[in-house]
Amino acid sequence: MLASRAVQDPSGTRELLAGYLEECRSLVLEELRRIIPAERHHAPFLYQLMLDYPLREAKGLRPALCIATCRALGGTLEAALRPATVLELYHNAFLIHDDIEDESLLRRGSPTLHRAHGIPVAINVGDAMFALSLRPLLDNIGAVGLGPALRILQAVARMTQESVEGQALELDWIRRGAWTLSDEDYVRMVEQKTCWYSFITPMVVGAIAARQDGERIEQLASFARSLGIAFQIQDDVLNLRGEVGTYGKEIGGDLWEGKRTLMLLHMMRHVSSEDRAEAERILILPRPSSETAPEPAALDAQLDRLVEEGELTVVGRQRLREARNAAPRRAEKTPEQVRFLLSLMERHDSIGHSERVARDWLQDAQRRFDVCRGWLPPSIHRDLLEGLTSYVLLRAK
């Protein structure tokens, strides 16, 4: 399909996208199995876990962007496949480490890796995925030639630097308890943390693999940037509205984590100082921990002994037991508090504001794509790239 089908019917966009993404995803998973030495006897557990996130239900947006860009520019699938697979590997490594850093409980509908296997294993699996990403890019010299292979390595170096800087920026906001942040602050963070590895680099690398260079790469990159910003804002809106199962994250997940989204920042800028103080107090609380800490049985035994010895009444024992079971070990966010945050957002139309900002960025992306369309010959691959702009809106429905 990647080579032949053309799209006349705009209502077929969703179908085209689904088919194209699925095909890229299966090619990349196949390549991933070649890169990950699953049979290495040294560390079978390590390599099984490296496939865990990639094999979970996912869109496979990044590999599709890379492959479509390369092919739209006349490059071969072979030239794009290895870099596309490496980008998918990076993406999943970032997810694993991000999930630890954000204390996320679910990823794509299943427990996060660190919850299933512990933080030490999850850190190391992410590191292993970074480690394995270098060799395929070096082996790629044969498929794309020395010059492009080195430029792809440079692009990946830039990408990883942008990603960790974006992550550092967000962690720094958390550390400082910073809430007076503008839309521009948010956009800068998302550009670094998400756009570079999810949109800009996949397209730039695809273009390099097709031996493209110069100004046209800049034009593609600026389209990718705007599309990525729109995508992330829309993603945060979906996260808030989504349900477990259909979206793969827990309900209101970002609010539980206190993640700084465009919506939340908008709300914090517009509420009364009283409400902001209360919201800050809530946001700083941790989410409820998934495991209820087991109480030492020793306490029960001691209460029984005190009753036997006449130092405690049966009523007193009952009340101490109840208090123990009711009291959280540390203060945590409650559902009421999260609902309070949601009500503040509704009152100030923060979600509506986010959707308008997302739409502006999407229109910006469409304008930037029109520039590229001037020199990109018609093909299903160009259709895919263009179709992504409507996909951002389609998936909201």
Added chain:
Amino acid sequence: MLASRAVQDPSGTRELLAGYLEECRSLVLEELRRIIPAERHHAPFLYQLMLDYPLREAKGLRPALCIATCRALGGTLEAALRPATVLELYHNAFLIHDDIEDESLLRRGSPTLHRAHGIPVAINVGDAMFALSLRPLLDNIGAVGLGPALRILQAVARMTQESVEGQALELDWIRRGAWTLSDEDYVRMVEQKTCWYSFITPMVVGAIAARQDGERIEQLASFARSLGIAFQIQDDVLNLRGEVGTYGKEIGGDLWEGKRTLMLLHMMRHVSSEDRAEAERILILPRPSSETAPEPAALDAQLDRLVEEGELTVVGRQRLREARNAAPRRAEKTPEQVRFLLSLMERHDSIGHSERVARDWLQDAQRRFDVCRGWLPPSIHRDLLEGLTSYVLLRAK
């Protein structure tokens, strides 16, 4: 000094080593400041923290090995400096992530990065150091030529893979509660987890930077491997005997963590099945957490209320308070238990066994160095490499 001084006097080895290591370390720190964009306004906090571990008191063994190997083979300082710096960056990134994974409290005499700044920041700082290591290796093409630069990249890819596999092996032992492990199992783990990034790759990369190839690189690598194994075993012995301040880790640190050292595995193979069961029970317990969790004041208030209401006697209240203060929130290793483990090691001469094994590997390293000495011209750099074998013993004193 790196260029000129020669060593006639064997008793001057310690002095030669100290001076050579110190000089390499200061060159590498200078280069590190060039690689880390300290002034980047995006994430100043991130880049300050990347220098935290590297600036702590350290030997700087890896950069010295890399530089000495390159120069001993006639290569220039310039050719080795950037790869040596990148290896130092990797080393410190591994340390940051390892410290999280091992729940270590101290590193080089100060709190570990995750204890000082939280796990999320520490994971990201490590990732950032991995991210920044790629570009200098690409920029290195000018200094060493394309072929060697690509071979250095391949060597680094191999190194990172070996390191994460070694780490996975150890984490897998922990996960499975595996204790019936031989000296050979231990050596295989240490070779992957430590020797590759601390000894083998620094020397191999130094040799490649000097445009060396073929069999001689293999001979240097096999010397590095044996030296590294001896070094790590000796390091574990020092860790057990060391004191806070002089060694930079807490007393008996590895035993508190339950780290599988050659000594501990030897002891576990030789104790009675009763003692082994008890030792396993102790080793599985976590170390005491550094923070004592604050007790909810609410409990005190409730006890007072129960006394007022006649449901609890004053004696009963006193006993409940004492029990609460005495009981750890979760079972943790106690100093008595760690001393028990130490006594089992002493009874079975496990430390003596480790020292003998370390000495055997050191002699093996010396034999392997003699092969290299056959084709390495005399120089202070060759002296440094040779001197390291006695350094492993010297530092034990």
